[in-house]
Amino acid sequence: MRGNLFAVAVNLVVLTVRSNRLHALLIERGEPPFLGAWALPGGFVRPEEDLVHTAGRRLGEETGADTGHAVVGHLEQLASYAAPDRDPRGRVLSVGYLAFVPDMPEPTPGGGAAASAWCPIDAVPTLAFDHDRILDDGVERARSKLEYTTLAASFCPHEFTVTDLRRIYEAVWRTTLDPRNFQRKVTSTDGFLVPTTTLVTGGRGRPPRLFRRGPARALHPPMLRESHRVTDDAPSSETSTPIRG
Amino acid sequence: MRGNLFAVAVNLVVLTVRSNRLHALLIERGEPPFLGAWALPGGFVRPEEDLVHTAGRRLGEETGADTGHAVVGHLEQLASYAAPDRDPRGRVLSVGYLAFVPDMPEPTPGGGAAASAWCPIDAVPTLAFDHDRILDDGVERARSKLEYTTLAASFCPHEFTVTDLRRIYEAVWRTTLDPRNFQRKVTSTDGFLVPTTTLVTGGRGRPPRLFRRGPARALHPPMLRESHRVTDDAPSSETSTPIRG
DNA sequence: TAAATAGTGTCTTTTAGACACTATCCA
DNA sequence: TGGATAGTGTCTAAAAGACACTATTTA
Structure with missing residues (x-):
């Protein structure tokens, strides 16, 4: 098998609505690199573990679902990020996951985090690694998914x-x-x-x-948000790339 | 750095329209595992190479873009697949990429493939690894992207x-x-x-x-395909997962 | 001229958006 | 009673769908 080897991590964009504002779940890193910086929660994929399992496990740890708190919500894969220099420890590929959860009590830090908090989406500080971009991609995905799916209900109890x-x-x-x-x-x-x-x-x-x-998942016709710009609104990431001319 | 290590590959869902039918680019594997079986084109991510670079490189090799043939099209990341047993050689994570290309001459096999061919989407045989699911996810993504983007033009010269x-x-x-x-x-x-x-x-x-x-990328209002079912139409993959009850 | 494909006009139905109006609570 | 929020009815504008009709070619 050719090719070099990667560590594979999962990072979570966990969104909720509190006090009529969109918030993301952030953790304060308790170990290097980026010790003390804010970041997205996440963790390495364990042997014999599938990606969605890692994501669900870490989501439960961070939101306190293991404390018996009833969690209703949604979890979906977002995108993978693997720029060669994105982690100073070496070659790490991160699979982003997007989660919608209802408003719930303050989070309980887990997975080696020093602290964790819900942060309003327009007040997020600069994050460790390339987590700013992962967060942006997640928010943009959430905005467009609300247009043509019923997923908004995943934010509700x-x-x-x-x-x-x-x-x-x-x-x-x-x-x-x-x-x-x-x-x-x-x-x-x-x-x-x-x-x-x-x-x-x-x-x-x-x-x-x-x-x-209800049982509906797709919204037809969709719920269109106002005045969508008609010209280029590609997300910030590589997820949309024209090939040559 | 905790966690075990993965090989990371990219696999391509390359779609085109020939004779008014949607086709996917398949390769016949020239080496084990699945020697002789059909599969999606792909390859391992090289050191210092980003995911989209690997995808673009392999796309060019398979479609003959390096022969000077003008390629217009589209390339976007689809999803990642990392079930522990998906590759008999060990732990391999595959990042799926979705490409739209205009109709072009027969492909030139590359990257260790024995042969390659355009295959009508409703006549695709069972594929190696979990490539059936990657292909399904790509086709479903293509179908919904045509609704609310102008990407259909990426299939045209x-x-x-x-x-x-x-x-x-x-x-x-x-x-x-x-x-x-x-x-x-x-x-x-x-x-x-x-x-x-x-x-x-x-x-x-x-x-x-x-x-x-033209310069427009989003379609507003969208081009709706007929009679979209209103109940569950989640894709075959893990990409949409409800969390508990 | 007939058949075929490109392109425009127009009518109907459906849906979004604005907003008057009714319903039912609390202070 | 008045203010606030829930919910319905109605009008208008925009868009989708059906389809008649015109335009311009080849056989």
């Missing part, structure tokens, strides 16, 4: 209101949506939401109904 | 007619589109097509105009 769901879209897209048109759109899209009989009392206005996520 | 472009959509989606509505849609989408002054004579009807690809 098991039962949620239409307004809860709208706040997800507004936070991820940094925009505002008409509450009335949004309501009609999501409740009339077959399989997106399943109504319960429960109304949430205690709020300031008419009590909203609770819904659960 | 530098100048092409509206009918040429429509045949791409029809081949990739295995459907038929109304030629008149298609014409209006693509010519009225700002930045998709740039008209030339050339008309193609010699055909059977009114000579069509040649166009070049």
Whole structure:
């Protein structure tokens, strides 16, 4: 078998919406390199472990899913990053994973991290390695996935209101949506939401109904965000490359 | 640095449209394992080489771009595959890349392949390793990318007619589109097509105009393929995974 | 001239967006 | 009662789909 050998790591872009703002889960590195710097959570792939297993394991460790806290969400592979000089220790390929989780208590650091925290997406400091780019790619993926899938519901707990769901879209897209048109759109899209009989009392206005996520995964027609630019909006990464002329 | 080490390979899903059918580029393996079986072209990532460089290099070798043949197309990262038992030689992670190229002469085998050929997508035999799944993921990605990007033009040569472009959509989606509505849609989408002054004579009807690809990359509103199922249409791979309940 | 393909015009249906209006809570 | 939020109805504009019709070629 030709070729040199790589260490293979998984890094997680874990997104959630807290206080109507999109946040990412960051860890403070507890060991070199980049000791003390902020980074994406992650870890090396163990022998006999598949990529998604590593990602799920580290996600559980960081979000405290192993403490019995019920986690509903979504996990998907994002992209791989393997620039020769991206890690000073040697040749390391990192597979990025993108996770959506509902708002939950403060994270519990794991995997050799000194600390961990939810950080608003527009206040993220410079990160270790090439994690800035991985994070950017993850956020961009999240923004476009909300357009044509029902994944916004992965940011919500098991039962949620239409307004809860709208706040997800507004936070991820940094925009505002008409509450009335949004309501009609999501409740009339077959399989997106399943109504319960429960109304949430205690709020300031008419009590909203609770819904659960339905079986639909694709959104047709999609939920288009406003004024998508028509010219080049390729992500920052290599993921889109024209070949010559 | 903890963790065991991996060999890292790149495998290519190279798609083209020939005779109004979607084809993939396959190679016949010239060495073990899977000697004599069909597989996706690929190769190991060299020291100091980035992933996209490996992919571009192998793409050029297989399609004969190094022979001076002008290649216009598209290359993007697809996903990574690293199941512990996917390669009998040991732990190998493969990064899938997806390429769109215009129809071109028969391929010239490279990289240790015994033979190579364009194979209609619905006539692909069982492939070596987990290449069936990589191919499936690539085809599915291609189908959905044609909906909301202008990448269909990457299958066309530098100048092409509206009918040429429509045949791409029809081949990739295995459907038929109304030629008149298609014409209006693509010519009225700002930045998709740039008209030339050339008309193609010699055909059977009114000579069509040649166009070049415009600067637009995203399609807004998207070009929706018919009757997208509303329920679960997750790809075959791990790329979409719900987390618990 | 007939057949074939390119391209335009127009009508209908569907959907997005704006927004009036009703419903139901709390203070 | 008034303010706030939930939810429905309705109008308009934009886009998709069906398809008649014109334009320009070859056989």
